[in-house]
Amino acid sequence: MRVIILGATSAIAEATARLYAKEGADLLLVARREDRLLAIRDDLLIRGAAKAEVAVRDLADPHGIEADFARFVAQIGGVDHIILAYGILGDQGPAERDPAQAEEILRINFNSAAAWTLAAAGALEKLGRGSLVVIGSVAGDRGRRANFIYGAAKAGLATLVEGLAHRFAGQGPRVVVVKPGPTITPMTESFNRKGALWATPEQVAAVVRRAADRGGPVLYAPWHWRFIMLIIRHLPTFIFNRMNI
Amino acid sequence: MTRFAPTEGVLSWGRVIRETQDVARPLWREDLPGLLREDTAAGRSCLAIGARRSYGDSGLNGGQTVIDMTGLDRGIAFDPARRTMRAEAGMTFDALLPILLRSGHFLPVTPGTRFVTLGGAVANDVHGKNHHGAGTFGCWVRRLGLLRSDGVEWELTPDDPTGLFAATVGGLGLTGIITWVEFEVIPAGSALMDTETVPFDDLDGFFAIAAESEAGFDYTVAWVDCLATGASLGRGIFSRGRHAPTGTRLLADKTGPAVPFEFPELALNGLSVRAFNTLYNWRSRMKAGKAVVPALSFFYPLDALRHWNRIYGRRGMYQYQSVVPPSAAREATRAMLQTIAAAGQGSFLAVLKTFGDRVSPGLLSFPREGTTLALDFPNRGSDTLSLLDRLDAIVREAGGRLYPAKDGRLPPDLFRSGYPALGAFEHHVDPQFSSRFWRRMQAAA
Ligand SMILES: Cc1cc2nc3c(=O)[nH]c(=O)nc-3n(C[C@H](O)[C@H](O)[C@H](O)COP(=O)(O)OP(=O)(O)OC[C@H]3O[C@@H](n4cnc5c(N)ncnc54)[C@H](O)[C@@H]3O)c2cc1C
Ligand SMILES: NC(=O)c1ccc[n+]([C@@H]2O[C@H](COP(=O)([O-])OP(=O)(O)OC[C@H]3O[C@@H](n4cnc5c(N)ncnc54)[C@H](OP(=O)(O)O)[C@@H]3O)[C@@H](O)[C@H]2O)c1
Numbered sequence: 142m143r144v145i146i147l148g149a150t151s152a153i154a155e156a157t158a159r160l161y162a163k164e165g166a167d168l169l170l171v172a173r174r175e176d177r178l179l180a181i182r183d184d185l186l187i188r189g190a191a192k193a194e195v196a197v198r199d200l201a202d203p204h205g206i207e208a209d210f211a212r213f214v215a216q217i218g219g220v221d222h223i224i225l226a227y228g229i230l231g232d233q234g235p236a237e238r239d240p241a242q243a244e245e246i247l248r249i250n251f252n253s254a255a256a257w258t259l260a261a262a263g264a265l266e267k268l269g270r271g272s273l274v275v276i277g278s279v280a281g282d283r284g285r286r287a288n289f290i291y292g293a294a295k296a297g298l299a300t301l302v303e304g305l306a307h308r309f310a311g312q313g314p315r316v317v318v319v320k321p322g323p324t325i326t327p328m329t330e331s332f333n334r335k336g337a338l339w340a341t342p343e344q345v346a347a348v349v350r351r352a353a354d355r356g357g358p359v360l361y362a363p364w365h366w367r368f369i370m371l372i373i374r375h376l377p378t379f380i381f382n383r384m385n386i
Numbered sequence: 387m388t389r390f391a392p393t394e395g396v397l398s399w400g401r402v403i404r405e406t407q408d409v410a411r412p413l414w415r416e417d418l419p420g421l422l423r424e425d426t427a428a429g430r431s432c433l434a435i436g437a438r439r440s441y442g443d444s445g446l447n448g449g450q451t452v453i454d455m456t457g458l459d460r461g462i463a464f465d466p467a468r469r470t471m472r473a474e475a476g477m478t479f480d481a482l483l484p485i486l487l488r489s490g491h492f493l494p495v496t497p498g499t500r501f502v503t504l505g506g507a508v509a510n511d512v513h514g515k516n517h518h519g520a521g522t523f524g525c526w527v528r529r530l531g532l533l534r535s536d537g538v539e540w541e542l543t544p545d546d547p548t549g550l551f552a553a554t555v556g557g558l559g560l561t562g563i564i565t566w567v568e569f570e571v572i573p574a575g576s577a578l579m580d581t582e583t584v585p586f587d588d589l590d591g592f593f594a595i596a597a598e599s600e601a602g603f604d605y606t607v608a609w610v611d612c613l614a615t616g617a618s619l620g621r622g623i624f625s626r627g628r629h630a631p632t633g634t635r636l637l638a639d640k641t642g643p644a645v646p647f648e649f650p651e652l653a654l655n656g657l658s659v660r661a662f663n664t665l666y667n668w669r670s671r672m673k674a675g676k677a678v679v680p681a682l683s684f685f686y687p688l689d690a691l692r693h694w695n696r697i698y699g700r701r702g703m704y705q706y707q708s709v710v711p712p713s714a715a716r717e718a719t720r721a722m723l724q725t726i727a728a729a730g731q732g733s734f735l736a737v738l739k740t741f742g743d744r745v746s747p748g749l750l751s752f753p754r755e756g757t758t759l760a761l762d763f764p765n766r767g768s769d770t771l772s773l774l775d776r777l778d779a780i781v782r783e784a785g786g787r788l789y790p791a792k793d794g795r796l797p798p799d800l801f802r803s804g805y806p807a808l809g810a811f812e813h814h815v816d817p818q819f820s821s822r823f824w825r826r827m828q829a830a831a
Pocket of ligand 1: 399433434435436437438439440441444445455475476496497498499501502503504505506507509510511512513514515557558559560562563564565688791
């Protein structure tokens with residue numbers, strides 16, 4: 142099993158990589174912080190990965206995405222699963238007033254992620270098999286005042302993945318978007334994490350790992366978010382507008 | 387980036403003390419100095435904590451700050467040829483076990499739960515069923531990283547001339563943050579154990595089997611029926627084992643059921659404790675004899691029921707563990723068992739074991755040569771506390787000591803008398819570090 146992880150320093154990605162390591166997979170870890178990548182690599186090798194390599198790259202840089210993806214595949218001698226995990230939450234308030242900040246949230250979470258998704262899907266199509274799991278968010282299911290710029294990017298990404306899944310229907314390659322609910326990771330460090338709905342990166346990782354084998358094209362993590370979002374999406378506007386969520 | 391946030395519900399395993407603390411859970415070692423600087427600037431004390439499997443108050447820092455180390459859980463280097471493992475302090479024994487077994491190795495020493503971190507194992511210098519041969523976990527530590535509040539990260543070895551290594555092993559987290567640990571692992575051919583279970587009828591029976599078993603078995607422990615009195619005082623089951631040389635190296639990969647919430651008080655009246663003890667006794671007797679069992683069930687029978695501490699309800703429980711020197715062992719153990727039986731506060735578990743003469747490396751390490759008795763008591767307020775006072779008197783008289791990781795009420799005078807190296811230890815305490823336990827000890831000084 143050969144796995145490429147884009148955004149391998151994310152807490153959710155690291156938890157997912159540990160599941161693959163336990164299976165003895167070959168891993169290619171891509172992110173922009175080399176020291177962290179190396180620490181994760183050493184750990185994954187100890188945990189059982191047959192091979193773990195790193196590639197340092199700013200994933201938001203739009204130049205040469207397709208060529209770099211081909212390089213990644215060559216670096217570990219082929220690919221079976223691809224996980225796209227990087228992203229930023231951004232700061233909604235300032236981003237509403239500062240177009241540069243809004244643009245950055247969209248560029249990282251949508252434009253660049255879409256480019257990697259298309260490059261990865263293209264590679265899978267050529268191979269005629271393999272899985273791509275893209276991490277979206279429940280924030281993409283209905284725009285909320287707290288984070289709708291981030292949510293819009295994740296909505297776009299989910300639509301892109303759904304479309305690819307439609308195109309690949311009945312063929313070899315699989316494309317899935319996993320939408321986590323609030324998860325205890327550095328991304329949500331500044332939140333007040335009271336309440337029962339917070340998941341651990343390990344819980345989300347288990348869904349991501351399973352998604353690479355079966356199910357989709359849209360999966361929630363943990364699964365109960367599917368029902369919560371079903372309700373939230375269907376709440377009439379006059380009720381939704383009064384809710385402080 | 388990581389920060390402290392006021393948090394309730396960060397309890398120790400005994401669940402008796404409930405105080406709010408500011409908790410940070412960093413994921414990268416580079417975050418640690420910043421957290422310490424924040425504490426220094428705010429004039430607050432700090433304490434690093436692991437998986438919170440200590441029962442008492444040595445892993446709590448109410449009203450102050452704690453750094454939860456469980457997010458720093460990466461392996462750093464494993465060298466099967468040299469038999470050394472180096473990992474971040476938050477890595478648990480649960481995560482280490484499958485890694486070590488895959489290459490035919492095992493933890494050199496393990497406590498009765500695998501959900502402890504390396505940092506916690508070092509800071510309490512934990513012991514296991516192989517103490518008579520292997521000594522404490524600290525005996526196997528080759529090197530460790532210690533970050534102090536002055537920003538200096540030390541790399542300490544057992545021959546460290548400053549004494550900081552000896553203060554840190556068993557040092558209850560008071561000398562700074564243990565960032566990583568390198569320790570020696572032992573060979574083990576499989577994830578199975580060759581075991582024997584032998585019932586004994588009284589306390590003399592225990593001492594006889596213990597003496598006879600220690601040469602031939604790496605691991606020994608006994609479970610005692612705390613409610614038995616008179617001629618059967620101290621009756622119980624002796625369990626001994628060694629690693630099976632061949633067989634599967636895979637651990638049974640299952641997580642058992644969990645106790646979902648704190649049980650109401652009435653679940654634990656004397657009657658149900660009695661029924662539990664009798665059943666446990668009967669069940670083991672049925673299985674007396676030789677058996678090959680999975681390592682997980684041999685070492686960690688309690689881990690099969692996650693959050694089992696919740697059955698003690700809102701008020702939590704006290705765990706009480708003493709060690710008394712060999713010369714006083716028989717008499718003091720007998721006196722403690724009599725006192726417990728007379729009080730009728732039956733303990734779910736009474737674990738009895740003899741410690742060997744291998745010297746513990748820490749200034750405050752609990753294990754010393756002698757006999758150790760560990761008991762749990764549901765917290766019934768003053769009844770329980772006065773029973774523990776009576777046990778204290780026996781331990782004091784016998785020249786023994788209590789394990790700070792266990793009861794959250796260890797009396798300061800007994801701490802001082804039990805740990806003669808306390809004076810030497812105090813020089814190494816980091817001025818920015820403290821714990822509820824430490825403040826309790828200092829207040830009395
Ligand atoms: C079911 C059960 C069985 C047990 N059996 C045994 C046994 O057989 N033998 C035995 O010795 N113990 C036993 N214990 C106790 C347990 O092994 C110890 O309390 C152990 O230290 C817990 O480790 P932890 O990671 O949970 O640490 P915690 O309980 O969170 O912390 C323990 C101490 O270590 C310090 N600490 C933790 N991490 C660090 C760090 N990175 N740097 C500096 N200080 C740190 C804390 O400040 C605290 O003083 C048992 C506990 C349970 C629940
Ligand atoms: N946490 C939640 O509540 C939650 C909920 C729903 C969805 N998600 C999604 O889950 C995914 C994983 O996030 P997480 O929760 O695990 O948070 P995280 O630990 O903060 O991970 C985010 C990762 O993205 C990386 N990254 C950001 N911009 C990058 C860039 N330009 N190039 C390379 N890497 C970049 C970050 O690396 P650096 O350290 O280099 O910045 C970081 O490792 C994200 O897509 C997120 O949107 C999270």
